[in-house]
Amino acid sequence: MTTPLPTGSTIGILGGGQLGRMLSVAASRLGFKTHIFEPGANPPAADVAHAVTTAAYEDETALRAFAQSVDVITYEFENIPTSALDILESLRPLHPNREALRISQDRLTEKTFLSDLGLKTAPFADITDAASLDQALQTIGTPAILKTRRFGYDGKGQARIMTPSEAPQALADMNGAPAILEGFVTFSIEISVIAARAADGQVSAYDPGENVHKDGILSTTTVPANIPSRLQTDAVLLAGRILNALDYVGVMGVELFVTPQGLVVNEIAPRVHNSGHWTQNGCTICQFEQHIRAVAGWPLGDGSRHSDVIMENLIGDDMDRVPALARDGSCALHLYGKAETKPGRKMGHVNRIVKP
Template sequence: MTKQVSPLRSGSIIGILGTGQLGRMLSLAGAQLGFKTHIYGPEENAPASEVSWRTTTADYRDETALTHFAESVEVVTYEFENVPQETANFLSQFVPVRPPVRALDIAQDRLTEKNFLKECGLSVAGFQNIETYEDLQEVHARFDGQGIIKTRRFGYDGKGQWRMTPETDLKALLNEIDNRPAICEAFIPFDGEVSVVAARSTSGQIATFDMAENIHENHILRHSFVPTGLADSLKQQAADMARLLLTELDYVGVLTLEIFVCQDKLLINEIAPRVHNSGHWTIDACATDQFEQHMRAVAGWPLGSPNRQYDAVMTNLLGTEINHIDSLAEDEMTKIHFYGKHEAKAGRKMGHVSRLFKVGHRPDREGYKLF
């Protein structure tokens, strides 16, 4: 029997699995709504702990720690999709887990995800499961040698991905994959990558943020531009995709769709059952941001307005880029967010900035530079 949670009152405790910057920003948004957050994860001194009411530092499979955690909270959510399913299933014996465990299930495995999206009638790039050398040969022929191999699980920021070209040595590639479950996706010569962040409440209310166009550098998100230059019909199509998935999954919380734009077609690249880096611009440019929206949904509250009052360019700050406070803060419309991480390792996401512009005045993405 799970506890009743709708709507949670001020002072209620929300559990968050995961201790990184997304958990930190969820915690801050929750605090504005009067909630205490209890953070759970294996890392010591993590970004989310500094701003949360309580932290449990324990392994995701530590059932004693999980039981205590569940007993202390009214509802559990998560900041990343690689929370072990066993963990989520175990917790859901005691408290509601939002978004639903099924969304984790789907998002954790690229093959399950692609099949699910296809079953929902949504467009995805061609894909094929890879287990053997013969699978690689077959897909190489089927996709004219143009593909991306991705491990089915635990890939992020380009990790666990290999480009396949007509020249690729398939034996060497198989060695690289090293027996990890993988799929091959047809290589899509896309015109751009966009994302849509949307939320659904316990009562089925849906709110969708404006889409962002995302620019990656070295497989890491560098900039998100809002609004995109897409036609209204494509924007509507993306919002409809989000609505369909949220409803199909009986979803509660924020869901992100990463989408390839191929001329006048949208192909879903992947979905993330959580707040997303490409939605960080909402903190400063929208009436309600993705973090607040997620916490409202998880707490059984009605959603807030996703209305956007500025154009925005969000840029991730990597490594020592966060040390340049004077140049970052020179423009009074540049909103600064640092995550309080201790070590500025090269390529590590240490913070982000959102530059705000009057609606209709965002800079062109060609040649855009933060500094």
């Protein structure tokens, strides 16, 4: 087992967005410093970090200096180039581990991993060319969705195929990137489980939340999700199985579809997750502190829920609502300090407390 990192140590975080920002704040609560590595200038996390390196993931000198200045490395997003990970991992512990990244960076690998674990996923097939797409469409049927295997998020890199005639255009939309065809899953609601695993194997999961997306972006998470307690237990056990299979250390977001046949895994994210932001005001120990505890080799905290919460993302012009939300006594605001408001950009979120 890992020796717990002493307070005063420095945690390196790859990525300086809002997740890095809130991880940094959580780290400070436990007396840790953070060092952010981020290619973009003035990232949100820089405002609350001890140190910031502004450099590309191809800058080997910067990567080495960053790793040598920290005690452990974690990340706020999964698409870190392999070459950068090779350098970083040779110098400092990396949590969650490479295997978790390898699997979640590629939709095909991820779906295969989940299937092999005995978990349900949407039907899927590896797409390498027009012929494999035609064949997959015969098996999976339409409607279906063609997705790039890598680098997709918030609905990007995806093309719906409603009839087989739309297949050539969908394939062209992939721009030659390796792709996966996924069948549609008929589901009543989408839920997610935010689960954590400590270095000693201890697992803890927050109550599942119910997610609603708009335009491919998470809009709200409502906790508790409106599901029977049997499904709640299934969701938590399923998340634990994934964490244990990966010998995972840290917080993971697991998105699930609720279907008549039970829970179907949509996707996993090896990091703190937007659908876990409610924990900041619904629990004593939030997902960000839970992640920091895990990567620092500390015991996990108590993730039980003291309040019901509806988390809503503030996207683009939703920032105009901030003055009204600030006056609303049931709302806790979390703003990311981003310099520019753009359509589709996550600018903050609000946790509305629904008294028990």
